[in-house]
Amino acid sequence: MEDWVRFLEINAPRILELTIDHAILVSLAIIVALLIGVPLGIYLTTNEYLAGTVLQVASVTLTIPSIALFGVMIPIFSLINQGIGFLPAFVALVLYSQLPIIRNTYTAIKNVNPEMRDAAIGMGMKTHQRLLRVEIPNAMPVIMAGVRTAVVLNIGIGVIAAYIGAGGLGVLITQGISRGDNYLIISGSLAVALLAIIADAILLMIQKRFTAKSLAN
Amino acid sequence: MITFNQVTKQYNGSSTAVKNVDFTVDQGKIVVLLGPSGCGKTTLLRMVNRLESITEGEIIIDNDNSKDLDAIELRRKIGYVIQSNGLFPNMTIEENVMIVPDLLGWSKKKKKERFNYLMKLIGLDAKDYGKRLPQELSGGQQQRIGVVRALAADPPVMLMDEPFGALDPIIREKIQDEFLAIQREVKKTILFVSHDIDEAIKMADKIMLLRDGEIMQYDTPSEMMMHPKNEFVSQFFGKDRAIKSLSLHTVKNLEEVIGLAQMDESIQDTKTINVHQDLRNTLSMLLNQEADQVIVTNDEGGKIGSITIDLVQKYLHFEIKGKMSVSQEG
Numbered sequence: 338m339e340d341w342v343r344f345l346e347i348n349a350p351r352i353l354e355l356t357i358d359h360a361i362l363v364s365l366a367i368i369v370a371l372l373i374g375v376p377l378g379i380y381l382t383t384n385e386y387l388a389g390t391v392l393q394v395a396s397v398t399l400t401i402p403s404i405a406l407f408g409v410m411i412p413i414f415s416l417i418n419q420g421i422g423f424l425p426a427f428v429a430l431v432l433y434s435q436l437p438i439i440r441n442t443y444t445a446i447k448n449v450n451p452e453m454r455d456a457a458i459g460m461g462m463k464t465h466q467r468l469l470r471v472e473i474p475n476a477m478p479v480i481m482a483g484v485r486t487a488v489v490l491n492i493g494i495g496v497i498a499a500y501i502g503a504g505g506l507g508v509l510i511t512q513g514i515s516r517g518d519n520y521l522i523i524s525g526s527l528a529v530a531l532l533a534i535i536a537d538a539i540l541l542m543i544q545k546r547f548t549a550k551s552l553a554n
Numbered sequence: 555m556i557t558f559n560q561v562t563k564q565y566n567g568s569s570t571a572v573k574n575v576d577f578t579v580d581q582g583k584i585v586v587l588l589g590p591s592g593c594g595k596t597t598l599l600r601m602v603n604r605l606e607s608i609t610e611g612e613i614i615i616d617n618d619n620s621k622d623l624d625a626i627e628l629r630r631k632i633g634y635v636i637q638s639n640g641l642f643p644n645m646t647i648e649e650n651v652m653i654v655p656d657l658l659g660w661s662k663k664k665k666k667e668r669f670n671y672l673m674k675l676i677g678l679d680a681k682d683y684g685k686r687l688p689q690e691l692s693g694g695q696q697q698r699i700g701v702v703r704a705l706a707a708d709p710p711v712m713l714m715d716e717p718f719g720a721l722d723p724i725i726r727e728k729i730q731d732e733f734l735a736i737q738r739e740v741k742k743t744i745l746f747v748s749h750d751i752d753e754a755i756k757m758a759d760k761i762m763l764l765r766d767g768e769i770m771q772y773d774t775p776s777e778m779m780m781h782p783k784n785e786f787v788s789q790f791f792g793k794d795r796a797i798k799s800l801s802l803h804t805v806k807n808l809e810e811v812i813g814l815a816q817m818d819e820s821i822q823d824t825k826t827i828n829v830h831q832d833l834r835n836t837l838s839m840l841l842n843q844e845a846d847q848v849i850v851t852n853d854e855g856g857k858i859g860s861i862t863i864d865l866v867q868k869y870l871h872f873e874i875k876g877k878m879s880v881s882q883e884g
Binding site for chain 2: 452461463
């Protein structure tokens with residue numbers, strides 16, 4: 338126990354700093370993933386043919402082992418002298434988040450009660466009015482579930498980003514493994530787990546706040 | 555007024571849902587589209603606000619060919635009520651009701667006034683219910699909201715697709731009565747889909763009976779029951795329809811039209827019946843007792859006359875003849 342106290346005394350500022358790095362990397366990736374995934378998911382509800390293909394590609398992306406995807410990023414981004422570091426890690430995380438976000442958005446919009454959609458059209462709503470006023474609000478819980486899956490997934494996968502020099506909590510774990518330092522490994526892992534739990538709780542709060550009372554459950 | 559000119563609907567060139575349908579819904583009247591499922595009644599209704607395209611023919615709404623109008627504008631000028639779940643659960647009652655006025659860009663003040671007026675029409679407190687969400691209301695209240703939502707922008711024409719179909723029989727009758735009372739005030743031109751014969755008889759100025767996309771008969775309810783044009787119509791309404799239609803009238807109606815009979819004090823042991831009882835129950839009471847009269851009482855219990863089988867029969871003929879002459883004038 339005393340050892341832990343001493344370890345934390347020395348390393349706490351560094352752990353905190355790496356946690357913040359990790360959170361920034363994941364948040365930025367999620368924001369960009371949302372900006373791509375939600376509109377794409379909505380668009381796919383109007384294009385059945387493309388929907389099958391895109392969802393298939395997104396599924397395949399998720400099956401690529403994370404370490405391999407990070408590896409593939411290196412030669413590609415080397416072309417613009419960004420082979421290691423933040424950018425390739427960021428792009429990989431954006432790709433990983435696409436499946437849960439696109440799929441949940443697509444499914445949520447598709448599953449909006451057809452009678453509700455019929456009423457909206459029958460009353461003379463234009464497509465964008467129908468989406469903004471009826472379909473997206475009613476699809477919100479399922480879309481948010483996808484976002485939460487993506488965030489937790491990215492916090493975990495973000496650990497691997499340390500291997501390509503992107504920093505974050507993965508640094509503690511990789512260093513711990515190479516040095517055989519259990520304190521580093523355990524503190525890194527706990528920080529990742531804690532970060533995932535906190536992020537999920539915050540998103541749940543946001544979800545409840547922005548979901549109509551009627552749909553909260 | 556809605557006029558259908560040789561309207562035909564074909565799906566993918568093969569199956570025909572509606573065949574050469576030709577009829578007019580007069581200003582301020584309710585026409586009920588009736589028929590077995592798959593007869594094309596809902597398709598016909600949805601062609602009016604262009605939720606279904608028209609393969610051949612045309613639909614004229616108040617002198618405008620529906621094809622020439624912008625679909626969005628057309629729909630905003632037509633009230634639309636569906637069976638259930640048409641209310642949006644993410645919006646309050648007030649937001650739900652004011653959707654079309656909102657789309658049309660009405661001012662806040664105008665919307666508020668209209669909302670208060672509409673809620674008064676269905677007897678719900680605007681302040682109390684306005685802020686509630688649809689699922690906090692009973693099924694009957696939700697359907698009332700669905701009806702006034704369609705009335706919100708005061709459209710001349712309304713389309714109602716089995717609006718009361720999901721309600722239990724007691725609530726359904728109550729809301730039908732309420733709706734007829736509202737209709738007497740607002741006088742909309744209404745196309746109403748139903749598969750319930752009793753509902754059609756009650757609501758319709760005219761019934762359009764369809765089978766396999768073709769018109770079987772287009773007439774007033776009584777004319778249809780008394781003079782069915784073909785075997786299908788008479789079978790659809792059944793042999794006992796005339797008697798069943800008596801349930802739509804009360805002793806009071808009879809009293810107002812032909813008057814009650816004198817009480818025969820010499821007959822002992824006769825039963826009494828309230829003046830608001832319907833004639834079908836009255837008839838069965840008459841048939842199930844020895845005496846050939848039943849004493850009619852008012853709400854205070856006072857005896858105001860008596861009723862006999864002859865009177866009921868007379869009323870039945872009078873009503874049917876009366877409705878025939880009305881339909882000929884119209």
